[in-house]
């Protein structure tokens with residue numbers, strides 16, 4: 001099917017019109033054993049964008065899976081070339097992995113565009129590896145397929161499932177109230193990580209890989225396969241085989257990541273109880289592929305969708321259960337039955353999502369609930385705004401039944417939650433003061449975290465979900481509302497109001513708040529307002545400007561400084577503003593100039 005179409009790798013390896021450069025390009029790729037015969041055979045060169053390394057434990061198993069990928073690529077007639085992607089480990093990178101998504105994106109764009117690659121396998125896994133890879137594939141727009149590394153096996157402790165991340169929030173409460181000691185704390189948390197793979201909860205990693213599948217960029221049924229299962233190895237082989245055919249068919253990200261595909265992903269995110277990081281990453285991917293996806297779409301398309309998947313943090317089960325119950329295709333089939341999926345959206349296997357998922361049964365109804373028996377009705381995100389910010393997200397599936405009944409369910413009833421704020425400038429400030437009895441917090445307090453956004457932190461830290469002080473937990477109050485301009489771990493079951501944009505560091509209204517102010521959270525009208533006169537807000541604005549604006553730590557590395565200058569806000573994907581004008585490089589730019 002490549003007849004009449006010259007593969008871009010030929011421009012490097014087999015270009016008689018440019019024989020002196022062809023020789024130069026060829027000779028160095030021969031130096032580790034590839035042959036002239038292979039490189040000039042006309043076979044497609046398939047990149048394996050390797051995100052696994054010792055620094056990226058969640059993706060490390062890709063080093064093993066790459067062998068089966070290579071088998072598949074070779075078997076289908078391609079030539080694999082594996083190369084590293086800048087590491088992104090959410091739980092390892094300081095100050096945030098949020099800084100690294102855009103850096104990995106930039107690096108991958110250069111690699112895919114500037115080297116002789118005809119198609120690419122994107123090895124996805126930990127939170128930001130999936131969006132970074134899909135953003136770059138969208139920009140370059142050569143045939144691309146994602147291979148998830150898969151979640152870890154289920155964690156267990158004393159006969160109970162311990163889910164990654166989710167157990168940490170629980171264990172912190174037990175530690176804060178003296179119910180466990182330090183060693184027990186570490187043992188309990190470690191029990192949730194029994195094998196290779198990423199978080200076994202519906203954290204950001206499982207969310208983003210599920211959405212990559214819902215977008216059509218991953219083989220159907222593959223997102224949920226646990227990392228150590230044999231099926232994962234087999235999936236790597238199938239993925240390797242398939243990318244070679246995709247090059248022959250010239251099936252590109254822009255054919256797959258369409259507006260319909262993004263809309264499908266939003267609906268799926270509600271049904272799986274996906275992470276509040278998803279709107280950030282989908283906005284970024286959409287912008288790089290040239291699809292208009294305003295944040296409000298998350299509420300318009302997603303809010304009324306019920307929660308079907310019973311995974312922690314909002315449910316009970318974990319990754320192995322999700323896979324056995326049917327994974328993404330079983331969820332999509334339920335949503336299709338309700339007419340919520342654009343069934344004609346094309347996927348990497350050359351078939352539509354409708355063809356892939358129609359009739360896929362739920363194998364375990366305790367884990368994936370059927371359409372008529374949801375865990376929570378109207379479980380998608382709300383998009384909020386008010387007199388302090390333009391946009392914020394709230395995950396309603398995490399709201400307690402009581403709070404929901406009182407403040408969300410009856411739109412005719414004007415009751416709203418009003419609380420007194422306790423303001424923290426960064427997590428250090430929070431940790432330092434939260435348990436101080438002088439703060440006198442109660443169940444009418446709203447905790448506010450600021451200075452935690454893409455510019456302020458920098459990189460947007462997952463610090464908005466804050467536990468109440470130990471003295472309140474001891475009284476049985478284990479959650480109080482939180483608002484912030486940072487992010488929250490997808491593994492947290494907190495219904496925080498987060499991703500607040502604009503952030504304090506770029507003169508967003510949270511910078512004006514003072515501890516003791518009253519905040520009105522009206523979920524029915526989707527508003528969050530500080531109960532202050534406009535004149536008082538103006539006075540505070542003037543005072544803040546006179547003091548040089550909201551203060552945040554200086555950059556510590558060159559990249560922190562560069563990113564801070566270019567990065568946008570969370571509501572529009574926190575991409576490097578301006579980078580989205582480079583689109584579909586393989587089609588619009590041809591290949592780059594020769595290097596000698």
Ligand SMILES: CC(C)(O)[C@@H](O)C(=O)O
Pocket residue numbers: 090091127164165199202203204205275277462488489490491
């Ligand atoms: C590191 C985590 C737990 O993966 C978190 O980043 C999430 O959002 O799920």
